[in-house]
Amino acid sequence: MTSSRTSFEYYDLQEGEARLVDIAPGKYSDQIQCTLSHTTFLPDVQYECLSYVWGPLGQGSAQHSIICDGFSFPVSLNLFSALFCLRYEDRPRVMWIDQICINQRNLAERTSQVLQMGNIYRSAQQVLLFAGSPGPQMIAAALFINLFGGTYGAAFFSDRENFKNVWKKSTVSQLKEHLDVPLPEEETWKCVRHLLNQPCFRRTWIVQEVALAQKIRILFSPGIEIDWDEDKASSFTTFFITVSARNHNSGTDHGHYIGREMIYSRALILARSQTRTFPESPSLRLLALLVITRRFEVTDPRDKIYGILSLATDSAYLDITPDYIKSIRDVYMNVARRLIQCMKSLDVLKHVETLKYDDSLPSWVPDWRSIRMELFGDDVITGTHFYNATRGMAPQLVEPTEPSKLGLRGVMLDVITTITSGPVEDGGQRSDGAVAAGHELWWIRAKTAIGPTYKPTGEDLSMALGRTRIADRRDDVQKFGGKKNDPIEVEEDEVRYYYFRSLGVIIQNQILYRNLITTENGFMGLVPLTAQEGDIIYLVPGCDTPLTLRRLNNNEFHFVGQCYVHGIMYGEAFPDDVSLEDIVLV
Structure with a gap:
């Protein structure tokens, strides 16, 4: 093919096509030279994929450039290093490398190629993971x-x-x-x-x-x-x-x-x-993958979604496709709404973080850039739900007046009246001393407000507190050498100490990012650190844990987070004939 090009330019891809890069042989000290070709990934096409970290792109200097189709082509320093490690001395090597094979400046092409990523990696003879x-x-x-x-x-x-x-x-x-x-x-x-x-x-x-x-190998x-x-x-x-x-x-x-x-x-x-x-595993659904990969890093925040979309077994059903023209806010909102509508569940609300990375997001939309979570009772690996506060009732969605709002129906349970307190350090954590001091003050108020017996269950108050502190996860007690039905009580002087006997790890897991509360009607529970006295606890069909909401006006609320309320987590406060009211989360 003849060309009048004076610098590197991509030839447009046709529908269903992708590019492969043919890396010319050379000794380690030789300059990297390669050529691009188009392919439709037929079964007989032989190639490998490179998995690596991009890193910052070079500025056209020799040490950050390769020769592609006869022209200088800038690459990141990390890719530059990888190419020297994987190039053969005696024969060419055919690869798919996103930084070279995708025209990154063409958003439409970038979107279409991301849609093919699953097929590209499945079809490769092997993937080479460059360690650095x-x-x-x-x-x-x-x-x-x-x-x-x-x-x-x-x-x-x-x-x-x-x-x-x-x-x-x-x-x-x-x-x-x-x-x-x-x-x-x-x-x-x-x-x-x-x-x-x-x-x-x-x-x-x-x-x-x-x-x-x-097949995958790590390249050093x-x-x-x-x-x-x-x-x-x-x-x-x-x-x-x-x-x-x-x-x-x-x-x-x-x-x-x-x-x-x-x-x-x-x-x-x-x-x-x-x-x-186990390709049908619950852990391969989009929401589970978002939770599992929440700590992983991206350059473009939209790739928190798009980077796992080819792996998600329900991506076609959810009808979520990459679109780099959409804003981060719109991408995250759309994903949250699609998960609610298609899965007929409000599970996504349980993954909203207390401290948002971006306040412009609606309160009910998880910000997947934030790694802080206060998840109660779910195992995303097995798809197990440990609670059933709304007795398995499906969500009742109400058409919102604006795209950024979520309309639901639910029933008010109670209002928070007392809450533990203590200085919150940077990152949302508190020192053990601050936690202990806050719990001691709360315990004095709780005993006065509730009395010696926890009326919702008829238990002694210290027993109810012990079970609340571990969110009643008595199954976890067995993992630490105890028995599921062992009494879980708190002695009078133990309220001054944060770690309680062999239950310390479980207690720490449950209350590290949560506060203890009591309510107007004598309930006890755990809520996110940002909850306040006067916040309202609602039972909302579609979510198996209660939700903490903050009223903004008549029926609009700020979503604070999910919570644990002792004695109602298995539907005890949610009768079949319950009367629901409209709730709008903003």
Whole structure:
């Protein structure tokens, strides 16, 4: 094809087409050269995909540029490094790389290509996940993972000589002495933690890229790669599962090799496992994926949605399509409304954060950029709901007068009269001392307001408080060595202390971002930190937990968040003949 171009230009794609980049062979020090071609991804098209972190684009300088179709083409420094690592010396390599294969300045093309992302990654021979610019720590981590998997991974999964129990229960000192496993503070594990903290594991886009790939390998440097899947003893998944198995033991002398660095890798492994073995899993629906990936990062906030859309099993039913012309506000509002309308559920309201990243969003719309959540009683992995305050009644939607409003029907339960208090630190957290002081003052008021017996259930007040503090999640007590039906009482002097016996972790999980309240009619419960005295608790069909609302005028409300109210979480206060009123959330 002849051309009068003097600089690089994209040729327009036809409907259903995408581009592939053919990377010319060369030695490591040679300049990267490539050519673009169009394809419709027929079954016989052979190519690989690159998964990586973009990073900032270069300004046309030589070190940030490659030659594409004979012209200088700017790329990010991270992609520049990746290309040197994956290029062959003796033969070309055909890849799909979004930064090169999509005209990023053409919003219409960008939208159409995002729609094809699922097919692009499914059809590739393999996906290469670039870990980041090679360095001594990264390479050391890769070599150790290979060695570790080969030495301990096979034994862990085959449980040879009861290895699994030994591995889980031994202290780090015992494993060092008997199996020569490095101690957590040794350099080897520091390198692994450095690897797991790399941005490549925290990208929203990586979730579907990993989950949908036929085969995936982690690329560290030329010639150093690791298989992702656990069908090989030295794979990343085998390593991760083996190491994380120890984290379920909370003994003080037990020791963990990896801590919070595991959050992202665990989500990636779960998504891939569910996609391959249980494609109808509730965890692959859009709302569940939004929750699972909430901590993951994006450059464009709209990609919190679009970056997982190809993986979501209900995306076609929800009829949500990428549109980069829409504002972030409109994208988030549309997703929330579609989830409510199509799923016939108000579950999305339970994922509205207390402290919004963007106040321009309506109060009932989750801001998926914020990682703060106060979720009660749901397990998005299994789709389990632990409460049923409205007895399974479907939502009754009312046509709103404006697109930014949500019209519902519900019934008022009560008004908040007392609430725990304490200074809130940056990020919405409070010190243990502030929590304890606030609880002590509230406890004095609660005893006066309610009396010795909690009338909704007939329990002793201290028992009701104990159950409220863990949101009545007595099933969780068993995980910490207790029994589900053990008494959960609070002694008189214990109200001064934040962590209560073996229930401490459960209590912390429930009240870290919540306040204790009492109501006009003597109920006790947990509400978001932003709740205030005078806020109203409503039971709204379609949501299995009560909702805390703040009246703005006659029937318009600001949505504060979901709450727990002891004694009514299983429909006790929601009779069949209940009379509902119109509610408008703004």
